[in-house]
Amino acid sequence: MDTLVICGAKPLQGQVKVSGSKNATLPIMAASLLSTGEVTLSGVPELDDIAVMAEVLRILGAKVYRDHDTMVINASTINSIEVPENITRRMRASNLVMGALLARFAQARVAYPGGCAIGSRPMDLHLKGFRNLGYEIDEEYGIMEGKGGKIAGNEILLDFPSVGATENIMMAASLTPGVTIIRNAAREPEIVDLQNFLNRMGARIRGAGLDTIRIEGVKKLDGVEHSVIPDRIEAGTFMAAAAISRGDLWLDNVVPEHIQPLIAKLREIGVEISTWTSGIRIIGNDHLRPTDLKTMPYPGFPTDMQAQMMTLLATVSGTSVIVETIFENRFMHVQELRRMGADIKNEGRVAIVKGKKRLQGCKVEATDLRAGAALILAGLYAEGETTISRVEHIDRGYDKIHQKLLEIGADIVRV
Numbered sequence: 192m193d194t195l196v197i198c199g200a201k202p203l204q205g206q207v208k209v210s211g212s213k214n215a216t217l218p219i220m221a222a223s224l225l226s227t228g229e230v231t232l233s234g235v236p237e238l239d240d241i242a243v244m245a246e247v248l249r250i251l252g253a254k255v256y257r258d259h260d261t262m263v264i265n266a267s268t269i270n271s272i273e274v275p276e277n278i279t280r281r282m283r284a285s286n287l288v289m290g291a292l293l294a295r296f297a298q299a300r301v302a303y304p305g306g307c308a309i310g311s312r313p314m315d316l317h318l319k320g321f322r323n324l325g326y327e328i329d330e331e332y333g334i335m336e337g338k339g340g341k342i343a344g345n346e347i348l349l350d351f352p353s354v355g356a357t358e359n360i361m362m363a364a365s366l367t368p369g370v371t372i373i374r375n376a377a378r379e380p381e382i383v384d385l386q387n388f389l390n391r392m393g394a395r396i397r398g399a400g401l402d403t404i405r406i407e408g409v410k411k412l413d414g415v416e417h418s419v420i421p422d423r424i425e426a427g428t429f430m431a432a433a434a435i436s437r438g439d440l441w442l443d444n445v446v447p448e449h450i451q452p453l454i455a456k457l458r459e460i461g462v463e464i465s466t467w468t469s470g471i472r473i474i475g476n477d478h479l480r481p482t483d484l485k486t487m488p489y490p491g492f493p494t495d496m497q498a499q500m501m502t503l504l505a506t507v508s509g510t511s512v513i514v515e516t517i518f519e520n521r522f523m524h525v526q527e528l529r530r531m532g533a534d535i536k537n538e539g540r541v542a543i544v545k546g547k548k549r550l551q552g553c554k555v556e557a558t559d560l561r562a563g564a565a566l567i568l569a570g571l572y573a574e575g576e577t578t579i580s581r582v583e584h585i586d587r588g589y590d591k592i593h594q595k596l597l598e599i600g601a602d603i604v605r606v
């Protein structure tokens with residue numbers, strides 16, 4: 192297994208091109224199953240999670256080719272409606288094919304993804320949505336099985352604005368006769384990108400980005416070309432890297448509107464930020480202030496940036512309070528940051544961070560994707576050498592992060 196070795200305390204400087212969004216690409220790949228035409232995606236990041244989703248589509252019988260950041264998907268050859276457990280356990284987002292399979296074949300068998308490190312992550316909201324559309328859903332022996340019953344558009348009120356449930360229901364409803372209304376829908380930019388993709392295929396959806404989405408079912412969807420939006424969490428991680436290394440970074444391929452909650456928080460603590468249409472400049476300094484933050488559904492502060500922000504605040508004098516409201520167990524990085532000398536206490540969903548001038552490099556373990564990113568940031572700040580193991584978690588969601596960091600002056604080696 193690979194490790195990353197970082198020698199810290201060097202300001203990062205230069206330009207970084209942010210890759211396409213992982214969380215936009217995954218549902219769009221799943222939505223490609225809705226059409227028998229050819230789908231061409233550009234801006235597809237090179238990540239393990241994307242490779243797993245490509246494997247899911249191939250298991251179902253689709254043809255998937257990739258060349259650099261372009262991916263071509265042809266789902267005219269689908270010959271299975273079943274996603275086995277060995278795949279759903281590797282990546283929860285593989286459940287996103289269920290809505291598309293139901294809509295196109297009126298049948299789907301998807302193994303339950305089970306819990307994961309950051310929380311139990313049930314599927315009840317996805318299944319409630321399918322049932323409201325008239326699908327018969329059985330859950331037995333760890334398998335979610337759906338069959339077409341009396342299918343018709345309907346009103347669906349989500350108890351929580353789940354990103355995955357909103358996406359899965361949008362896909363299912365786009366080929367379901369009648370009008371479907373999703374209330375309390377997730378509002379993330381990735382939902383808007385999925386709407387744009389589906390509408391380009393011929394779907395009739397409006398409202399994505401707001402809390403009510405209206406989907407008028409159509410009979411068929413066509414092949415299409417689509418460019419995925421930039422990855423706002425990768426952008427946010429590099430913003431935190433500029434701030435923590437007290438460096439100066441220019442990020443290209445960014446939609447500043449998508450990272451407003453982050454820009455606001457970083458400005459609040461004293462980071463200098465300027466934005467233009469598709470880029471952003473971040474300048475760190477030694478006079479940052481502590482803050483409090485609470486993760487919330489978009490447009491609140493993203494849970495996927497909580498760990499990275501905690502590392503940054505661990506280096507800022509004064510006390511900051513972080514509340515995680517989205518996932519019940521998303522503080523596994525706390526223990527690893529403490530090993531490096533950070534002063535963080537946590538109880539339930541609350542962490543109290545007392546910023547310190549020094550962190551000390553040592554051996555740490557990436558326990559999940561964003562925890563891994565938080566440890567990279569800690570390594571960039573710390574004195575001495577930080578060795579991060581379980582890099583496979585980081586590979587799930589950061590496209591060539593090691594090379595990108597090298598190019599802006601980090602002392603980082605992949606072993």
Ligand code: UD1
Nearest residue numbers: 214284312313314315316317352353354355356495517518
């Ligand atoms: C997506 C993102 C993930 C991000 C998360 C929250 C992708 C591929 N992943 O995950 O990076 O951290 O949004 O912004 O886009 N829940 C239920 N029942 C359900 C579904 C969800 O209780 O049926 C709960 C979950 O357990 C969790 C919360 O809702 O506590 C948020 O989950 P959700 O928004 O669905 O996240 P994902 O789509 O899994």
